[in-house]
Amino acid sequence: MRSFEFFEHTADVGIRAYGKSLEEAFSNAALGVFEVITDTSKVKPIEYREIYLNGYDLENLLYKWIEELLYYYDSELMVFSKFDLMIDQDSMTLEGKAWGEKFNGKIHERRTVVKAMTYHQLSIEKTENCYVITFVVDI
Template identity: 60%
Template sequence: MKFEFFDHTADIGVRAFGRTLEEAFENAALAVFEIMTDTSKIEPKREISIEVDGYDLENLLYRWIESLIVYYDTELLIFNQFKVKINGLHLTAKVYGEKFDESRHERRTVVKAMTYHEMSIKENSEVEITFVVDI
């Protein structure tokens, strides 16, 4: 399982999973775009490079998701493929997607912002990331 959603008053909670921290960050991003649309219908027409730094892992996650939301807010870009590399508290990524097209993409719920609410990153045999987005 890549991710799951949980009920949260007026917002949406996400639990993302991965064998590695990078994979869990990729699945967290995929979950955010799945809230907005059916990600299986997104074509990888555009490649964007993203680089963010955090002061801890939670801040790195926050800044990662926030940077993706900014692309949606400013250019209506939606993504469904993510290649993340994390080195300490520095993240570099290539993300793939296209501009939202109402004739091809289902309009679901708009994610307004990333939050720190209920955020946790657990690393055991698998990585589990929990966070809430503001809708």
């Protein structure tokens, strides 16, 4: 099973992420976002940022997850390539770590700036084999 794929969208970027668990799907969604920004295979998991979030449903939790990661990119130029998280669906909380390093133009390819997460086409589905997350980011 692939971790994520891009799909065509008129002005923005569509991402479809997959995972055997909800946590793996959220991790792959984040990886897809950072793959828009740079080649994540060149991002070393040197530093981490701890993240604690509450949401009112899974879609809101995903939105906040991606926005929080983009906040670290915008404020600290952090790019991430590894994610370790736990989601509690009863309390609708997410806690975890995002691993990466500060963007360095000599090492990391500068691709497209992701401005924000959106609710456009946002869905989280559980199939027989996996979770599928579909969403669009503003570029």
